[in-house]
Amino acid sequence: MLRTAIGSLQLDSPLLTASGTFGHDPSALAFLEPGDLGALVLKTVTPEPRFGNPPQRMGEFPGGVLNAIGLENKGLAYWRDEIAPELTKVPMPVVANAGGHSAADYVAMTEAFHAMEGVAAIELNLSCPNVVGGIQFSTDASALEEVVKACRAATDKPLWVKLSPNVASIVPFAKASEASGADALTVSNTLMGMLVDWRKRKPVIANGTGGMSGPAVRPLVLRLVWECSNAVNIPIIASGGAQSADDVLDYVVAGATAVQVGTAVFRRPGVISEIAADLRRLLTEENTSLEALRASLDWPHPLSC
Numbered sequence: 001m002l003r004t005a006i007g008s009l010q011l012d013s014p015l016l017t018a019s020g021t022f023g024h025d026p027s028a029l030a031f032l033e034p035g036d037l038g039a040l041v042l043k044t045v046t047p048e049p050r051f052g053n054p055p056q057r058m059g060e061f062p063g064g065v066l067n068a069i070g071l072e073n074k075g076l077a078y079w080r081d082e083i084a085p086e087l088t089k090v091p092m093p094v095v096a097n098a099g100g101h102s103a104a105d106y107v108a109m110t111e112a113f114h115a116m117e118g119v120a121a122i123e124l125n126l127s128c129p130n131v132v133g134g135i136q137f138s139t140d141a142s143a144l145e146e147v148v149k150a151c152r153a154a155t156d157k158p159l160w161v162k163l164s165p166n167v168a169s170i171v172p173f174a175k176a177s178e179a180s181g182a183d184a185l186t187v188s189n190t191l192m193g194m195l196v197d198w199r200k201r202k203p204v205i206a207n208g209t210g211g212m213s214g215p216a217v218r219p220l221v222l223r224l225v226w227e228c229s230n231a232v233n234i235p236i237i238a239s240g241g242a243q244s245a246d247d248v249l250d251y252v253v254a255g256a257t258a259v260q261v262g263t264a265v266f267r268r269p270g271v272i273s274e275i276a277a278d279l280r281r282l283l284t285e286e287n288t289s290l291e292a293l294r295a296s297l298d299w300p301h302p303l304s305c
């Protein structure tokens with residue numbers, strides 16, 4: 001009932017993990033029932049190891065969290081030797097997420113992931129707000145085109161482009177990604193934000209600013225998903241504040257094919273299985289399907305005329 005496909009990638013469920021919120025390896029899968037998770041999207045990997053930003057790296061507020069982890073990871077060589085061999089045993093497609101500072105870094109990551117048997121698809125993190133590099137690719141459409149084209153030439157595996165919400169309009173970036181050969185768009189990465197502690201007169205996280213995620217961003221990301229879905233013909237993967245089956249179906253009606261669940265997992269590690277059970281129940285009760293609901297919003301799109 002939950003089966004879906006993102007282009008050529010067949011999934012048992014439209015629910016995906018969100019990069020950076022479900023670990024660096026498959027060990028957190030123990031919290032979920034197989035069949036509930038469509039694909040395991042892992043934390044961003046960069047060519048060289050990164051220590052990340054100094055602590056404190058995360059802050060909470062009523063609508064979610066602010067993070068500036070700074071893409072901490074052990075680098076490509078470690079990933080290739082220690083993590084990639086484990087991925088062939090994972091009972092669902094694994095999506096590797098690539099980060100870097102330059103187009104050459106992204107191409108090197110894409111080539112490396114292309115060669116790994118356990119990697120079913122590649123998500124380009126071209127939108128991390130917490131490191132130098134990355135973000136410029138989703139705030140400059142010509143830089144985005146250049147890097148996506150170069151990565152496209154390096155692989156025939158499904159290539160997803162994760163876009164930034166921190167732009168005046170996401171539409172040119174969605175169109176540039178599609179024109180450059182992206183197979184799907186992940187909409188979106190975190191929103192630039194800030195938390196302060198007025199007593200200390202200091203920002204809550206050491207980086208000062210960070211990326212906002214969780215329920216507070218959901219209406220904003222829903223609007224972005226809707227705009228992208230009206231602008232391009234490739235599948236949209238929603239990523240922003242989903243924490244219930246209703247949230248997921250709202251995204252589907254707005255045009256999403258799949259939905260990543262990130263921040264909600266911090267509070268309830270098994271939340272993806274809970275959402276999957278609720279999705280099956282709601283679709284049965286309403287006698288409908290994901291396919292029937294997709295992009296079915298009954299509202300004219302003002303930008304499409």
Ligand SMILES: Cc1cc2nc3c(=O)[nH]c(=O)nc-3n(C[C@H](O)[C@H](O)[C@H](O)COP(=O)(O)O)c2cc1C
Nearest residue numbers: 018019020044067125213214239240241261262263
């Ligand atoms: C602690 C934390 C770390 C994250 N790390 C990454 C990352 O390494 N790469 C990436 O592409 N996105 C990263 N993200 C963004 C998430 O993948 C997701 O796009 C975003 O949090 C919105 O979804 P959510 O509101 O369900 O969390 C991170 C988010 C959080 C909260």
